[in-house]
Amino acid sequence: MADGRQEQIRHLIVNSLFRKQVEDPKNPGYAILYENLLAHAKVYEDASSHAQQGKSRLRPSKAETKCRYLLVAERYDGAFHLYKSRKFENKFSIGQSWPLEQLRAIEGINPTTFVVTLNKAYCWSTDTPYDKQAFLYNLVQVYRKFTNQLPRLASCEDFWIEEQTQSDEFAMALSLQEKLANANSTTSFRSFDSGLRNLAKNDRSTPSLLAGANASESNSIMNYAIDEDVKQEEISLANVEELLNDFDWKEAGNAAALEERLLDELAALESANIHAMVESDDRLNSVIRQLDKAISELDNMDSMLTLYTTELNSMGDEIHHIESQNRGLQVETANQKALLTDLDRLINLITISDQVLQTLLGESLNTVQGVQKIEAAADILQKALLTSYDESTRGMAAVKEKMGLYTKYSNQFCVNFCEFTKQAIKYQADVLMNDKTREPRRDSMTILGHESIEEVLSRYMSLSLWLKEIDPRKHNELQLAYVVSVEPIYRKESKEYLMQIRSLLSKREISEEATYAFSAALIQGHHRSSLIYGSADHGRAPWEFKDSGRGKLPPEEAFEQILLTLIPLIIREQNFISDFFHIGSKGPKSFQDRAELASWHPKELNTTREVIKDVKAQRKLLEHMEKIFGFLAEELSSFIEYGCKHDNIQCVGMIARIEKYIQEYEKTSQEFFVKVMKQVRAQCINIFQRFMVEQLKAIEDTKVTTKKRKGIVLFIRIFPRFCERIEHSIADVASLEIRDIVNRAYETLVKTMFDNLEAIARDVSSINDDKEQLNVHIMILENMHHFHNEIRMRKIHVLDPYTVYAKSSYEKHLEAYATKVLQKPFSKLIEFFGGIDNLLKTSAPEEVGFHMRYSKESLKKITEHYTAREIKKGLEQLYKRVEKHFTEEEGLLRVVWGIIGQVVIDNHKHFIDLINRCYPDSNIKLEYSLSDLQNFIKVVHEGRKS
Numbered sequence: 001m002a003d004g005r006q007e008q009i010r011h012l013i014v015n016s017l018f019r020k021q022v023e024d025p026k027n028p029g030y031a032i033l034y035e036n037l038l039a040h041a042k043v044y045e046d047a048s049s050h051a052q053q054g055k056s057r058l059r060p061s062k063a064e065t066k067c068r069y070l071l072v073a074e075r076y077d078g079a080f081h082l083y084k085s086r087k088f089e090n091k092f093s094i095g096q097s098w099p100l101e102q103l104r105a106i107e108g109i110n111p112t113t114f115v116v117t118l119n120k121a122y123c124w125s126t127d128t129p130y131d132k133q134a135f136l137y138n139l140v141q142v143y144r145k146f147t148n149q150l151p152r153l154a155s156c157e158d159f160w161i162e163e164q165t166q167s168d169e170f171a172m173a174l175s176l177q178e179k180l181a182n183a184n185s186t187t188s189f190r191s192f193d194s195g196l197r198n199l200a201k202n203d204r205s206t207p208s209l210l211a212g213a214n215a216s217e218s219n220s221i222m223n224y225a226i227d228e229d230v231k232q233e234e235i236s237l238a239n240v241e242e243l244l245n246d247f248d249w250k251e252a253g254n255a256a257a258l259e260e261r262l263l264d265e266l267a268a269l270e271s272a273n274i275h276a277m278v279e280s281d282d283r284l285n286s287v288i289r290q291l292d293k294a295i296s297e298l299d300n301m302d303s304m305l306t307l308y309t310t311e312l313n314s315m316g317d318e319i320h321h322i323e324s325q326n327r328g329l330q331v332e333t334a335n336q337k338a339l340l341t342d343l344d345r346l347i348n349l350i351t352i353s354d355q356v357l358q359t360l361l362g363e364s365l366n367t368v369q370g371v372q373k374i375e376a377a378a379d380i381l382q383k384a385l386l387t388s389y390d391e392s393t394r395g396m397a398a399v400k401e402k403m404g405l406y407t408k409y410s411n412q413f414c415v416n417f418c419e420f421t422k423q424a425i426k427y428q429a430d431v432l433m434n435d436k437t438r439e440p441r442r443d444s445m446t447i448l449g450h451e452s453i454e455e456v457l458s459r460y461m462s463l464s465l466w467l468k469e470i471d472p473r474k475h476n477e478l479q480l481a482y483v484v485s486v487e488p489i490y491r492k493e494s495k496e497y498l499m500q501i502r503s504l505l506s507k508r509e510i511s512e513e514a515t516y517a518f519s520a521a522l523i524q525g526h527h528r529s530s531l532i533y534g535s536a537d538h539g540r541a542p543w544e545f546k547d548s549g550r551g552k553l554p555p556e557e558a559f560e561q562i563l564l565t566l567i568p569l570i571i572r573e574q575n576f577i578s579d580f581f582h583i584g585s586k587g588p589k590s591f592q593d594r595a596e597l598a599s600w601h602p603k604e605l606n607t608t609r610e611v612i613k614d615v616k617a618q619r620k621l622l623e624h625m626e627k628i629f630g631f632l633a634e635e636l637s638s639f640i641e642y643g644c645k646h647d648n649i650q651c652v653g654m655i656a657r658i659e660k661y662i663q664e665y666e667k668t669s670q671e672f673f674v675k676v677m678k679q680v681r682a683q684c685i686n687i688f689q690r691f692m693v694e695q696l697k698a699i700e701d702t703k704v705t706t707k708k709r710k711g712i713v714l715f716i717r718i719f720p721r722f723c724e725r726i727e728h729s730i731a732d733v734a735s736l737e738i739r740d741i742v743n744r745a746y747e748t749l750v751k752t753m754f755d756n757l758e759a760i761a762r763d764v765s766s767i768n769d770d771k772e773q774l775n776v777h778i779m780i781l782e783n784m785h786h787f788h789n790e791i792r793m794r795k796i797h798v799l800d801p802y803t804v805y806a807k808s809s810y811e812k813h814l815e816a817y818a819t820k821v822l823q824k825p826f827s828k829l830i831e832f833f834g835g836i837d838n839l840l841k842t843s844a845p846e847e848v849g850f851h852m853r854y855s856k857e858s859l860k861k862i863t864e865h866y867t868a869r870e871i872k873k874g875l876e877q878l879y880k881r882v883e884k885h886f887t888e889e890e891g892l893l894r895v896v897w898g899i900i901g902q903v904v905i906d907n908h909k910h911f912i913d914l915i916n917r918c919y920p921d922s923n924i925k926l927e928y929s930l931s932d933l934q935n936f937i938k939v940v941h942e943g944r945k946s
């Protein structure tokens with residue numbers, strides 16, 4: 001079992017690592033293995049992989065070790081390598097390799113553990129002592145062959161004894177020969193040579209590494225029977241010693257005397273043998289005579305056998321000749337049978353009964369039974385026409401005649417079938433064109449399908465495939481006839497349908513559009529109050545129409561209704577053309593497989609199909625669809641222009657719907673529909689871009705001045721409604737391109753609006769006019785506050801960076817406004833303490849009182865002037881002024897007054913701090929406390945509200 005297991009492991013190693021072949025340099029053109037596996041052993045190494053740890057432990061547990069395999073291999077160029085490999089799922093991979101010349105020392109640790117020193121020391125353990133001994137013996141033998149020397153060996157007696165014993169046997173034999181040669185002995189060494197041959201046998205029994213590897217790839221472990229070798233050596237030595245003792249030869253004796261005695265013994269034996277032969281009895285002569293007689297008889301028998309052999313050879317030649325003739329006859333017979341079979345098959349193929357041919361041309365195509373009979377006859381005719389023959393068969397007069405006849409019948413049927421189908425198509429098309437019941441009605445806004453044509457033509461679907469295979473030119477002619485017949489029907493019905501839809505479109509008045517479109521608002525010339533929500537539009541959402549409740553449709557909704565009507569028609573028509581004319585369809589590829597068409601059902605025409613992989617078929621199908629619906633792109637473009645005439649923003653919803661259907665059908669076979677949608681989308685994009693240019697121009701043309709406070713600027717008030725209107729049209733389209741287009745449009749509009757507002761602030765900042773500067777703060781504060789609140793309320797996240805900017809600008813101007821507006825009621829107080837702040841930048845606090853302008857007397861006058869009553873009065877005047885500034889923007893007055901109150905409180909605290917620092921011993925204080933001030937601010941605000 002162990003040998004079988006080792007052989008299996010060796011086989012896996014060779015299959016994984018040693019299958020690579022290279023060209024034999026000695027025999028170019030022949031391949032040899034790149035490497036040969038010479039020996040292998042399963043070992044365990046400590047997880048720490050350190051030799052000293054291996055020495056300090058008898059053997060680590062398998063949980064602490066890693067299982068590896070050591071491999072010794074020879075390359076084709078004679079180089080030897082030692083590999084460390086790992087096994088994973090019956091596959092081996094090499095983790096590390098060393099050239100064998102790096103081997104320095106081998107040390108035995110215990111019966112199963114050893115250390116090999118290469119570039120560093122490696123400690124490994126085997127499962128059994130036998131595995132260790134076998135592998136190390138092979139490793140040393142290979143190293144000695146490769147380098148002609150031995151590595152340093154330590155504590156390796158357990159496997160090296162056999163190697164040393166064999167070397168001692170050869171040394172002893174050589175020593176005996178040298179001693180006999182030195183004594184110039186001529187004694188015969190037959191017995192001694194026998195002993196040496198025994199030694200040689202022992203030597204040959206020593207396992208040879210390379211021979212073992214080449215002889216059997218499945219046996220990598222050699223026998224090491226050390227005790228048996230020692231016993232054999234002792235027996236050999238005893239035999240030699242006994243031989244020498246028989247001749248009374250000592251180590252110090254004369255070799256010449258020994259040789260002489262041996263020769264004498266040999267001569268005596270030979271004499272005895274000759275004497276025994278000469279003195280044999282008389283029976284010897286009788287035996288000789290009988291032998292002579294037997295030899296004579298044998299000679300006679302030999303002559304007779306020679307004669308018989310000659311006769312038999314002659315008969316064999318004749319038999320061979322007869323067999324050759326017989327084989328020729330058999331081949332000729334087989335060929336004749338095959339020829340007869342082929343002729344029968346050929347006759348059956350090229351022979352069609354007159355009944356079949358008459359059925360093909362005479363049976364009616366108007367009945368189901370007639371069509372079935374014609375299909376069967378056409379099948380027989382096709383098999384005869386499409387059968388392939390070799391050149392010799394095609395050249396036969398009978399075959400040519402039959403093929404000419406059948407081709408004539410085939411051409412005639414192609415003409416008949418093509419003309420019949422053309423007439424059927426034209427008749428059905430005329431019926432549909434003249435059917436008044438198909439015209440669109442107000443209560444049924446749709447386009448009826450062409451099921452009647454499909455029902456008639458579907459009977460001939462199999463014959464259409466036959467025509468495609470037999471006469472492609474006629475098949476293309478039939479396709480063109482169909483396209484030409486149905487195109488006027490679709491053109492007429494589509495135009496009537498679109499005109500009916502136009503009559504149902506809602507129309508937007510400019511007053512309605514002015515609530516969300518900058519250009520319309522500018523044209524209308526609305527006052528800002530007319531744009532307040534709920535005034536001009538009576539609370540109507542920006543996407544609603546006045547007549548939406550009277551059966552009217554917004555253009556974008558009407559456009560989607562058009563697409564929902566046209567898409568099923570286009571899909572069904574393309575699928576029918578594909579199935580009936582067998583253009584890229586998944587139906588049968590040959591008329592012989594027409595049985596697959598039995599399961600075809602008209603319902604299959606309503607489903608979308610995968611992209612047609614046949615490029616030619618896809619191109620052909622696209623050409624047919626373009627000829628049938630070539631008018632569609634123009635008609636849809638005309639409708640879009642009409643629908644957007646009074647409300648250009650409708651194009652946004654149309655783009656969203658177009659992109660949705662493009663995304664849905666782009667990976668299907670509906671290439672034509674996607675192409676038309678992309679054309680229409682390009683037109684809608686142009687309309688939207690023109691619309692955006694108009695809006696930007698309207699924003700830039702909006703007159704914003706600071707001469708008179710105007711509250712919220714027109715475009716700031718319109719923009720939230722503009723966004724609300726567009727967001728309604730593109731709800732749930734995050735994955736479509738229109739989302740990015742709209743986002744970019746938002747950003748462009750906001751940047752333009754903010755630039756207009758900030759341009760005013762930049763212009764006024766250079767003018768020394770407090771009133772205009774105050775108006776700028778009011779305008780920007782009010783507009784930014786409105787923008788921030790309205791956009792956040794609508795949750796348009798793409799504008800988040802701009803709402804953050806608006807809030808920052810609003811807070812900055814609010815602080816500036818609060819500081820500016822406090823100057824009028826409390827100018828002296830603010831100016832006095834502001835001067836102290838300036839002095840403190842260059843002087844110490846105790847020096848402030850020495851300035852005449854900021855003396856204690858001046859401080860006392862200021863505090864006596866700004867009594868609690870005066871402060872309250874100033875706050876009341878301030879509130880009236882602020883209230884006048886912020887009456888339009890709801891909620892802004894409360895916010896502004898809160899900020900102003902906080903500034904007043906902060907100033908009060910700062911004034912007290914300056915008095916304490918600069919006038920510590922003056923006992924001068926403000927006549928009102930912080931609580932008084934807070935109460936004044938609250939009372940003033942609540943009093944005005946009531």
